[in-house]
Amino acid sequence: MNKPESLYIHIPFCSSICDYCDFTKLQFFSFLADSYIESLSKEIEYYQINKKLKTIYIGGGTPSVLSLKQLETIFNVLDEYRNDVIEFTVEINPESINEEKLKLFKKHGVNRISMGVESTNDKILHAIGRKHTFKDVKNAVNLIRKCGFDNLSLDLILGLPNVSISLLKKDLENIIELNPDNVSCYSLTVHENTKFYINGIKEPPSDFLRELYDLTNETLLENGYIHYEISSWGRKNKFGLHNFTYWTNKTYYGLGLGASGYINKTRYKNTKNLNKYLKHQFIDEQEEVTCSDDLTYEIMLNLRTINGLDLTYLKNKFNIDFLNDHKDKIDNFVSKKWLIFDQKNNKLIATYEGMMVLDQIILDLI
Ligand code: SF4
Structure with missing residues (x-):
């Protein structure tokens, strides 16, 4: 078995x-x-994790809420894998x-920071239950840079209640002024069991979301960012590497409460029940990935990024001629300018328009 080269750890x-x-x-x-x-330390032991990992991602939750001592305990365990x-x-x-x-992060090899900003408007931040202001964001960015981190990603949510085009313009202006290396923007989804849902907050209409998305894309492109994945824009050579593990259908360890992983042809989900987790009953569900599931994942995930779907790789892995097998559909998507066929590299790549309707394309292709 080839051991995964990426590790995700969830701090809830x-x-x-x-x-x-x-x-x-x-x-x-x-x-x-x-x-x-x-x-978590027991779970790390249990997997006998690859000591030649290429990426580690500690997400949450909020990992930075842990005390210095708690963070150090985790980093000490991870030291031998990095x-x-x-x-x-x-x-x-x-x-x-x-x-x-931040100094502790540096000492233990952390070289990328991802910070949740969500909005740069203090009234909106307060209204959605965030505990920081935009001034806190600016202070944190200064501190992160001062501590020598040259890879910083900031997150925004598109379509929060009371957001207008002009407020988003201001958000983007503020974010760009902070000069992050990566910006990730996610559209608001209102899930059951959230305060938003209980309070009857609705997701914005899709045409308004599209306007927000277009403005975000145009502004970030004008400022030198590359749109490299549906929700991610980055400086050249600063694309988030860890997430490419997911987008290229590679295996990864997923550890911690509610985390998902993919090891040796099995996708699994960890329990979300803390009591079970503390009793070391880590895995809740697992599913063997069949050959046809695997092909679906390849299509679904690879089309998310500007690297696209490598047809030579598909041919070698599944012994299929994807282009010929789906010729009519692909021709149709190419004529609509949703997909590009890169003949030189034998790849199918989604355009910006294509990324906006990716679900539709994928459903049709699988
Ligand atoms: S969105 Fe808020 S509550 Fe949810 S994980 Fe992030 S900080 Fe925690």
Whole structure:
């Protein structure tokens, strides 16, 4: 078995719960986090993780909410796996980061920071239950740069309640002024069991979302960012490497409460039940990936990025002639300018328009 080269670790704790959040998250209590980290260490042991990992991503939740000592315990466990790591990301929130934590990150090989900003308007931040202001974001960015990190990603949510085109313009202006290396923008989804849902907040109409999305794309392109994946824009050579593991259908370890992983032809989901997790009952569901599922994942995931779907790779892996097998459909998508056929590299690549209707394309192709 080829061991995965990427590791995702989920830290579910947050200082408070945002009104729109559907991630696996829990209110932070230090004693709970201590027990959680003990279980996490056992889970790491259980997998006998590859010591030649290429990427590590600690996400959440809010990993930066952990104390210095708790973070150090995790990093000490991970130290033996990071000799070959190219990208080591930690997600943070502006209100829970400080210089000591950033120095600790550096000491243990973290070289990329991903920060949840979501909006740069303090009224909106307050209304959605975030505990930081835009000033906190600016201070955190200064601190991150001061501590020597040259790879910083900032997240925004598109379509939050009361957002207008002019507010988004201001958001983008503010974000660009901070000069991040990567910007990720996600459209608001209102999930059941969130305060948003309970309060009857609706997702914005799709044509308005499209306007927001187009403005984001145009502004970021004008400012030198490359749109390299549906929701991600990055500086050249600063694309988020870890996520390419998912988008190229590669295997990865997923550890922690509610995390998903893909190892040796099996996709699995960890329990979201903390009691079970603390009793080391990590996995909740697992499913063997059949050959046809595998092909579906290849199409679905690879078309998300500007690298596209490599038809030579598909031919070698599945012994299929994808282009000929789906000729009429692909011709139709190419004529609509949703897909490009890159003859030289034998690849199918989604255009910006194509990315906007990717679900439709994928449904048709699978
Ligand atoms: S900080 Fe992130 S994970 Fe935590 S509640 Fe807010 S959105 Fe969810």
